[in-house]
Amino acid sequence: MIKIDNLSYSFPKKDLYNKISFTLEEGQHCAFIGASGSGKSTLIDIIMDPERYMFDGKLEMDSNCRIGYVSQFSQLDKTKETTVFEYIAEEFIKLQNEITSICTEMETSSDIDTLLEKYQESLDAFDAIDGDDFESNINKKLNLANLSKHKDRMISELSGGEFKLIQVIKEMLNKPDLMIMDEPDVFLDFENLNSLKSLINSHKKTMLIITHNRYLLNHCFNKIIHLENTELQEFDGRYIDYNLSLLQTKIELQELAIADDEEIERNEILIDKLRERATYNAEASNGRALKARVKIQERLEARRIKAPFVDIKQPNINLATDNEIEETVALKVNDYRVAFDEMLLENVNFEIKSTDKVALIGSNGMGKTTLMREIFKNNHECVEINNDIQVAYLSQMQGEILNESNTILEEFFDAGFETYREIRSYISKYGFEEEIINQKIGSLSGGEKNILQLAKVSSSKANMLLLDEPTSHLDTYSQIALEKAIENYNGGILMISHDYHFIINCMDYVLMIEDKTIRKMSMRKFRKMIYATYFDKDYLEIEQKKKSVESKIALALIDSDFELAKTLSEELEELIKLL
Structure with a gap:
């Protein structure tokens, strides 16, 4: 459905992507994760409107692909005088009215062929979104999200969290080929978060969702793309398995990368000594030894293992007070x-x-x-x-x-x-x-x-x-x-x-x-x-322990404490088995 190949893009003072690649197949539910400000929303914008952006690399997508979108910053229009049902049914009602209008026009028009063509186009569009059953489908989705009681309420009366779920339902029922959502979980209460999980899991078509929410990540996705430090990692499978695999790979690669760095550093010291000797002693053997050592260094550099991204951009938040007072x-x-x-x-x-x-x-x-x-x-x-x-x-x-x-x-x-x-x-x-x-x-x-x-x-x-x-x-x-x-x-x-x-x-x-x-x-x-x-109590308690162990592994990698990281990785594996 989507293929991105070696895509690079930069703002004037910030590199966002360096030759990133991934594919998204039909029917996959893909979570898009990464640190705040790493460029996730911008990549979504590029996918939705590539003509607006000057990027290197390739973006391939079917030109007929219909995209549904729910923004992280969507605002409730308090002036909108329409019910929840009418808001969700907007596209269906519009097409129904078009079909009725064309039928009325055909009764008096002489240009029947043109009207028949318009009629068929509107009918096809109506059928494509399962228009004959739209009322029943709306009721089913509202019931799935525990929002049936709001069906006849005015949109303007909803909370921000309720409106976000209504938007999700509306986009899903318009049957897009690709459903994109940018942090749809933000501000949702406990009940509505469960409703969002049910809606995502009920959707049979392709989804690409930006989220930091561990509950959704653990329960809703069969593909992960992870953007960090201008690079992207792609994983087919569950988030739980991805996170374990990622941490284990980081431990292995970083250990190898440090060994490579140490060998390159030792070789650089030898080169400096040979260069100094060749400077003061012009014998051919000294020059040959220097050239040989430089060639070795070039090979070491060429096969050097790149350290995985382990840089944790953790802000130093300090909530201090100028005016401490005694308890009162x-x-x-x-x-x-x-x-x-x-x-x-x-x-x-x-x-x-x-x-x-x-x-x-x-x-x-x-x-x-x-x-x-x-x-x-x-x-x-x-x-x-x-x-x-x-x-x-x-x-x-x-x-x-x-x-x-x-x-x-x-x-x-x-x-x-x-x-x-x-x-x-x-x-x-x-x-x-x-x-x-x-x-x-x-x-x-x-x-x-x-x-x-x-x-x-x-x-x-x-x-x-x-x-x-x-x-x-x-x-x-x-x-x-x-x-x-x-x-x-x-x-x-x-x-x-x-x-x-x-x-x-x-x-x-x-x-x-x-x-x-x-x-x-x-x-x-x-x-x-x-x-x-x-x-579920067991799930929450295990997930909390998991999160703590994952954070400890990441910090151990920053300190290059591989023994601790390996021990914690084994502990993490046991916790995952409990899930």
Whole structure:
């Protein structure tokens, strides 16, 4: 279906791909993985519209290939006056109306042949998307995604997560030859994540999906393409098997590569000695010995094993406070309520201490983000923030905190930094190289924007953080860095998240939205609720251990500690058997 051969592409100051190749066969479900900012979304754009890009290499795809697309940044149109059913059925209804209109026109027109041709084209298009059964098919997909109850709701009333699933259903039912989705899991609650898994697994045609979500990676794909450091690795099989194979290959190749480097270095020392001897002693034998040794060096260089990509671009996130205070009540919410067309929250009462780390949990559309914004604005009669508390906010809507028309440099001048050197030094810790300091924020990837938000939040030195989906778009190593930063942070945190492991690893307790109000829940009860309702306990616990071991192997490779890496690899293999 798609064949990419030796494709290279660069931005003005950044190489994205260096002679990458892969194929995508009909019916494959392919996960596209890689670090934030590595160029995954750009490659998707190239596949969808190759004429816009000047790249080297070949991209082969059937010119008649119909592509369905769900963007990572799709926004809900609150003004759209249509129901969920009408929104999904848009293409079907349009074709039905075309067919009806042509039939009406044929009753009075003399140009029957032209109209018959148009009629057949519309009928073929309608048949291609199984138009005769479209109502039944829509109902089946809504039921599969547990969204049947929303069928007659207005699109404008949906939460962002609900709308994302509706978009997925709409694109699937239009029967594209290739379905492309860019981080469709972002912002989905536990129930909707399971719904997305069911939708992906029910789809019989070819899929190419960018995701960092381990749950989807482990349950939905039979092919992996991995982009890292301008290179691409291709694997036919499950993500679990790929990750083990990748780590084992890295251990083997890096060990061989270091041995090669050592041999080349020893040979270079010999060449230097022979060159020095030949300089002071012009005997022919010295010249021949030097030439022979240089030839050996050339052969060593030619057969040199290339080290696999092991560079971990992990940002150095440091959530520090300028104004630590003794433990006290930092935030009080008293009798809060919020309603739009219907009541979302009422009788909400809770308080958070200055050192508490708290997760605010609830299904999509329950008012979590609305409450978080009210706390940040601090002008609501039901919200009271201690005078000694300085609050910083990370928004899931990145444009709320970042001016996307700014360059990175301008953004941090606006944040109070005084010199170019100070900004360059600061953001380099977060993985932003000097070459992109003058790049517009709007051109960054979703993960890079979230890292930039974290850098901005961190620079405020606030002693209470409001974090709305902080792990969205982040790759694994950025998530690990954020976990460590939260663990070391001395202030209070209120965090909205649907990342189960992140909540378990970072938070002290949970505020759970139930029956339009909020109740406090211990981590032990939260775990039990998750196990009973959403995810298998054994799977979650094994997956957490796996993730930890994989990270330890990667760090061991950075330190060239091969014995430790091999021992951990065996441990990882045993964990995979349990899955």
